[in-house]
Amino acid sequence: MSEMRKTPLLDDLEKGPWPSFVTEMKKAAAKSEMSNDLLGALEQCYKDKKTHWKHGGIVGVRGYGGGVIGRYSDIPEQFPGVAHFHTVRVNQPSAWFYKTDSLREICGIWDKYGSGLTNFHGSTGDMILLGTKTENLETIFAELSSRGWDLGGSGSALRTPSCCVGPARCEWSNIDTLDITYSLTEEFQDEMHRPAFPYKYKFKVSGCAVDCVAAIARADCAIIGTWKGDIKIDQAEVQRYAKNGMDINAEIVNMCPTKCITYNGKELKIENEDCSRCMHCITKMTKALRPGGERGATILIGSHAPFVKGAQLSQVIVPFMKMEPPYTEIKELTRKIWEWWDEYGKNRERIGELIERKGMRDFLEYIGVDPHPAMIKEPRRDPFYFWTTDELK
Amino acid sequence: MEKEEIKQKIYGLVEKSVGKKKLKSSDIQKTISAEAGIARDEVKDALRELIDEGKLIYTYFGGSFVEIPPKQ
Amino acid sequence: MSTPQRKTDIGPPHYKQFLPPVIQKNYGQWKYHEELSAGVMVHVSESGDEIYTVRVASPRLISTDFIREISDIADKYCDGYLRFTSRHNVEFLLSDKSKLEPLQKELKDKGFAIGGIGNRVSNLVHTQGWVHCHSAATDASGLVKVLMDEFYDYFTSKELPSRVRLAVACCTNMCGAVHCSDIALVGVHRKPPIPDHERIPNQCEIPSTIGSCPTGAISPDPAKKSLKINDEKCMYCGNCYSVCPALPIADPDNDGVAIVVGGKVGSLRNGPKFSKLVYPWLPNNPPRWPEVVNAVKGILEVYAKNARKHERVGEWVERIGWEKFFKLTGIPFTFQHIDDFTFARETWRTSAAFKW
Numbered sequence: 131m132s133e134m135r136k137t138p139l140l141d142d143l144e145k146g147p148w149p150s151f152v153t154e155m156k157k158a159a160a161k162s163e164m165s166n167d168l169l170g171a172l173e174q175c176y177k178d179k180k181t182h183w184k185h186g187g188i189v190g191v192r193g194y195g196g197g198v199i200g201r202y203s204d205i206p207e208q209f210p211g212v213a214h215f216h217t218v219r220v221n222q223p224s225a226w227f228y229k230t231d232s233l234r235e236i237c238g239i240w241d242k243y244g245s246g247l248t249n250f251h252g253s254t255g256d257m258i259l260l261g262t263k264t265e266n267l268e269t270i271f272a273e274l275s276s277r278g279w280d281l282g283g284s285g286s287a288l289r290t291p292s293c294c295v296g297p298a299r300c301e302w303s304n305i306d307t308l309d310i311t312y313s314l315t316e317e318f319q320d321e322m323h324r325p326a327f328p329y330k331y332k333f334k335v336s337g338c339a340v341d342c343v344a345a346i347a348r349a350d351c352a353i354i355g356t357w358k359g360d361i362k363i364d365q366a367e368v369q370r371y372a373k374n375g376m377d378i379n380a381e382i383v384n385m386c387p388t389k390c391i392t393y394n395g396k397e398l399k400i401e402n403e404d405c406s407r408c409m410h411c412i413t414k415m416t417k418a419l420r421p422g423g424e425r426g427a428t429i430l431i432g433s434h435a436p437f438v439k440g441a442q443l444s445q446v447i448v449p450f451m452k453m454e455p456p457y458t459e460i461k462e463l464t465r466k467i468w469e470w471w472d473e474y475g476k477n478r479e480r481i482g483e484l485i486e487r488k489g490m491r492d493f494l495e496y497i498g499v500d501p502h503p504a505m506i507k508e509p510r511r512d513p514f515y516f517w518t519t520d521e522l523k
Numbered sequence: 524m525e526k527e528e529i530k531q532k533i534y535g536l537v538e539k540s541v542g543k544k545k546l547k548s549s550d551i552q553k554t555i556s557a558e559a560g561i562a563r564d565e566v567k568d569a570l571r572e573l574i575d576e577g578k579l580i581y582t583y584f585g586g587s588f589v590e591i592p593p594k595q
Numbered sequence: 596m597s598t599p600q601r602k603t604d605i606g607p608p609h610y611k612q613f614l615p616p617v618i619q620k621n622y623g624q625w626k627y628h629e630e631l632s633a634g635v636m637v638h639v640s641e642s643g644d645e646i647y648t649v650r651v652a653s654p655r656l657i658s659t660d661f662i663r664e665i666s667d668i669a670d671k672y673c674d675g676y677l678r679f680t681s682r683h684n685v686e687f688l689l690s691d692k693s694k695l696e697p698l699q700k701e702l703k704d705k706g707f708a709i710g711g712i713g714n715r716v717s718n719l720v721h722t723q724g725w726v727h728c729h730s731a732a733t734d735a736s737g738l739v740k741v742l743m744d745e746f747y748d749y750f751t752s753k754e755l756p757s758r759v760r761l762a763v764a765c766c767t768n769m770c771g772a773v774h775c776s777d778i779a780l781v782g783v784h785r786k787p788p789i790p791d792h793e794r795i796p797n798q799c800e801i802p803s804t805i806g807s808c809p810t811g812a813i814s815p816d817p818a819k820k821s822l823k824i825n826d827e828k829c830m831y832c833g834n835c836y837s838v839c840p841a842l843p844i845a846d847p848d849n850d851g852v853a854i855v856v857g858g859k860v861g862s863l864r865n866g867p868k869f870s871k872l873v874y875p876w877l878p879n880n881p882p883r884w885p886e887v888v889n890a891v892k893g894i895l896e897v898y899a900k901n902a903r904k905h906e907r908v909g910e911w912v913e914r915i916g917w918e919k920f921f922k923l924t925g926i927p928f929t930f931q932h933i934d935d936f937t938f939a940r941e942t943w944r945t946s947a948a949f950k951w
Contacts, residue, residue, distance in 0.1 A: 146744030185729030195581030285587035325587030585838030
């Protein structure tokens with residue numbers, strides 16, 4: 131083991147109350163030459179105010195086209211330990227629940243064959259094992275997969291689906307987010323490991339409109355739990371909130387976007403027909419208010435970050451879908467969406483961008499979904515629109 | 524069509540494209556299934572075998588592609 | 596020792612084996628929850644069963660030693676069960692209330708930050724930065740660390756009008772939820788890429804590189820079998836560099852950090868919102884980025900003072916108006932703030948009513 135890298139700039143980030151990533155890197159560096167050189171390389175970035183990584187490549191495990199991200203230092207002569215420093219993405223269990231024996235098993239593998247550094251978790255949701263050499267990849271994959279762990283997605287493929295804590299520990303969840311996520315992941319293993327799409331495709335599953343996994347902003351397909359019946363009210367609990375200091379008119383009635391709630395000091399009333407199910411009142415008075423009646427999900431398609439021509443949020447495609455195992459409807463809809471994308475999508479074109487380019491009508495007709503006012507904020511403003519010959523005399 | 528023959532067609536297509544255009548898995552599936560008049564799943568299956576055997580590999584750089592592995 | 600037999604296409608382990616017994620028993624039967632403190636909540640089931648959650652921060656970039664340490668704690672107090680949140684916090688789950696105090700004491704003694712629940716600043720969603728990314732225009736872990744050192748009390752105790760979601764993306768790829776966060780930092784470039792004519796013919800596909808540019812600033816240079824950049828059209832987004840490594844765009848003196856505010860993802864009250872630009876550029880000044888920390892602090896404090904209860908940053912700004920936001924925060928308003936890209940038209944004021 132060579133001497134610890136000197137890192138005067140990074141050392142400053144060990145000060146202060148918040149847990150320090152530099153301390154974590156040093157713990158790993160004490161055991162791993164790779165992590166020691168990572169510290170040195172990062173210190174160099176801090177000095178130069180620029181990154182020292184090169185991207186892309188051909189590394190992976192046999193048969194798969196994703197799950198490993200090739201990464202190479204651009205100053206390998208200075209930091210040979212990170213000449214190769216590839217990432218392994220491991221598909222996390224639904225909602226990020228773990229048992230400690232499994233975590234220790236992964237730590238053992240990673241200390242032996244990798245840098246000992248990880249991310250819990252990456253932005254998409256995978257467990258990230260950060261930094262290993264090309265020659266260790268097959269062994270790592272065998273060690274992981276023989277213990278029941280598989281790789282996640284990368285490249286132009288289905289990315290690892292993820293979900294909120296859902297019915298495991300949340301009273302607001304209208305759907306079984308954990309089971310849906312598991313079921314979709316198992317159904318589409320081939321699409322995850324063998325990239326065949328124009329670009330990435332992400333599923334995120336949230337139990338309600340609070341959307342704790344940011345599905346609406348980050349998933350090509352957002353599955354967001356909702357309900358169709360009336361909100362159930364426990365008037366005694368409403369009174370308890372009032373007694374404990376909640377200003378029900380200011381905090382609930384006046385903040386309701388559809389103004390469907392009234393409160394006369396004794397009783398809270400909701401005009402359920404006018405409720406848009408935004409979740410504000412339910413989250414603020416969780417003991418008093420609960421969704422009622424039929425449960426299901428709204429399916430929204432198309433969000434992505436700003437590349438290429440500006441960010442998009444996902445848009446409503448199916449206003450309400452029942453979500454019961456084996457989730458055949460969402461799986462069939464997904465295959466139709468992919469067929470259309472495969473037919474018309476260009477390299478690196480997300481589904482949301484293609485819908486914008488080809489038009490909603492083309493998309494909806496192909497996937498077999500009828501127009502519905504829930505799909506729009508407002509109808510078109512312009513007088514320019516298509517008719518098909520079938521629609522004309 | 525025999526699977527070996529499909530595999531040869533796929534490999535030929537990838538070989539022909541070297542230096543011209545990087546092919547995506549879906550490009551290969553579309554081209555071969557149209558040329559040979561066979562189902563895409565058959566092409567997909569043959570492609571998977573070529574990749575499992577290491578004769579072709581996935582590469583990624585501004586998208587995921589199927590290419591011939593570099594000579595060691 | 597021989598390598599075990601590999602398996603493919605198995606997917607992740609089934610989640611059920613990782614759920615504590617109290618969750619297995621009460622799955623889908625939770626009735627309500629209460630926030631007991633900044634870092635502790637209890638969920639109560641229809642059956643009357645309870646599960647306590649103690650939330651602590653992690654720096655996201657963690658060593659196996661850290662994982663073993665939290666595993667030891669989970670073994671001691673939680674029968675070996677724990678989970679992570681979407682914002683990189685660790686949650687210790689326990690059904691035995693008597694262990695709650697000893698667990699918190701041990702966590703505090705070991706220096707963990709307990710908090711992040713309720714109307715506070717939670718941990719940051721962020722990206723790899725200089726630690727591991729080729730396109731990073733700034734570091735992410737470092738920015739998170741310096742911000743949360745500053746806002747530590749907003750995680751562990753102090754309340755805000757509503758929850759405040761911070762995020763950091765190290766380039767405009769925005770691998771985090773920066774485009775829909777209350778206050779977010781994004782690494783930006785300010786100079787066009789410089790074509791490396793020797794490498795372009797071998798390393799880059801000309802048509803796809805041209806196609807990657809949102810403003811049409813890239814054209815072929817047939818004489819050199821390479822590419823030309825029209826500097827006047829380039830908006831420095833760096834998408835071409837993702838496709839073609841021979842178009843380096845990093846520039847240490849001109850790269851930096853932009854600040855965007857007012858985004859959210861939930862549909863509560865008034866729907867999800869994009870974050871909007873408030874600081875077009877602040878310098879990369881590692882290791883502590885004082886200019887960036889001060890700017891975020893300024894915004895957060897003005898929000899804390901002026902927003903109404905339950906108003907997220909974006910809702911507050913919409914109520915008071917952006918002209919008043921710039922006045923209250925003192926942030927200089929510049930040409931960069933007026934959109935001249937895809938969504939420009941929707942963002943211009945088309946009414947004669949506004950505040951002085």
